[in-house]
Amino acid sequence: MALKLHFLATPVLFAFSTEEIWDMIVANTNNYAEWKRGQSETVGRPWAPVTKPEMKAFIGVTILMGILKFPRLEDYWQESCKYLRTDLAEVFSSVRYQQISRFLHISDRTQDLPRNPGDESQHDRLQKVRPLIDHCGLKFKDLYQVGKHITVDEAMIPFKGKWGIKQYMKDKPHKWEIKAFVLADATNGYITRFFIYTKKSVETQYPEVGLCTQAVLDLVEDFHHKGPVLYTDNYYTSPDLYMTLHGYDIYATGTLRISRKGCPKELAKSQLPTKSRVRRGFYKHLSKGPLTAGVWFDRRYVYFLSTSHLPSLPDFTIATTERRDGARKVDVLCPPP
Known part of the structure; x- marks a missing residue:
């Protein structure tokens, strides 16, 4: 029926x-x-x-x-x-x-401006939908005020049509997608700011840095000197970015690729115990100025960087988290999130 x-x-x-x-x-x-x-x-x-x-x-x-x-x-x-x-x-x-x-x-x-194949520097690939994108950007900001905890990430938009801005992502469920960089409330996922990546340079106040750092700095401009805590994954996290954000009174925490420029060599995998000789919950950190870099072992080594969790602060404590060890549950030491 x-x-x-x-x-x-x-x-x-x-x-x-x-x-x-x-x-x-x-x-x-x-x-x-x-x-x-x-x-x-x-x-x-x-x-x-x-x-x-x-x-x-x-x-x-x-x-x-x-x-x-x-x-x-x-x-x-x-x-x-x-x-x-x-x-x-x-x-x-x-x-x-x-x-x-x-x-x-x-x-x-x-x-609408005609496309010049010889010079696309002035061509907006999103011009046919630009009025709607700009409108949504304003409404997203006006309708909800995000809290203290914010996050930057990518949002992938599946698209089957022909368009030069599509990205090929071999590990995604949809292989061809349109990439957007978004700033969201870390507690509920509400997107408050965004821009769509079109594979070409965009107007920015930070032309001297790479795309990832540029995306973060552009998205957090409205939060300068307001003291939010920003969370990032290892695609964005770097000592240079976090120091720049700290200069704007924006604190940050995120997972880290230890091979990034400026990361302490003492935390490199070659300087740590092998997996067979380390217990779950192993933790080590190093600090320099406002930066704290750390490594934690669960089933593998996990690296992180932070300017919001300093070991010298009184609220910095090593907590425990529940993990499975075969059929039973065990408590594993874990640094602050």
Whole structure:
């Protein structure tokens, strides 16, 4: 027996959008449709300008299709569909949906700059969606104030189309993805700032550093001299980055690749006991100024760097964490997170 799906407006979607952004998308879509149809020698199906309620319904239906996946597009409009019976026919026809999809345009077509294959330094590969990206960036910041604990990481967006900014990630479930650098609240994962990597240099105040360091420094600009604690993984963590952040009163903690420039040689694996001679919970640290580098052995050596956990501070304690040892659970010494 097929289920019947009722459509309800979701406050979450409209919390991140304004009537101005909907008006812009509707106007640019209609403008592009009129221009595109004027370029074609064949008239094709009759076209009526899309309205704002239609555009909102179109976005909602598209989100639905990402959740409920049917074999064919037409299945979403089939009353006798064996998967799920929807009310899409009461919203618009499948033909109308495909028309809107064909002419959907975020940017103003007249403002899009032509691509110059000989010089792409001034070409914005995201120009067709730039107004929406900029709008989301502002809304993400305005709607939620993150707490003291923040984190920087990558967000991978699966994409099957043809686009030069796609990245190949052999170890990911989706091999071809679009990479975004994001700053999020470390307690709940809310993304408050982001930018999409387009494989080309971007305007930054830190052109002298590498991409990873540049991404972190650009994302935390609004947190200078506010004393947050930033968490990073070993892709970003380095002594140089942490010292720069410390100069902005941003404390940091993260896992570390001990081969990074500036890391203490005393903690290199060659200077540590072999796995067969070390017990779980082994811990060693070295400090220099605001930096503390440490190594901890669980099933393998784990390196970390911190400017927020100094051994000289009174709250620096070695705690225990529960681990399995065969069939039983044991307590293993563990440095502060």
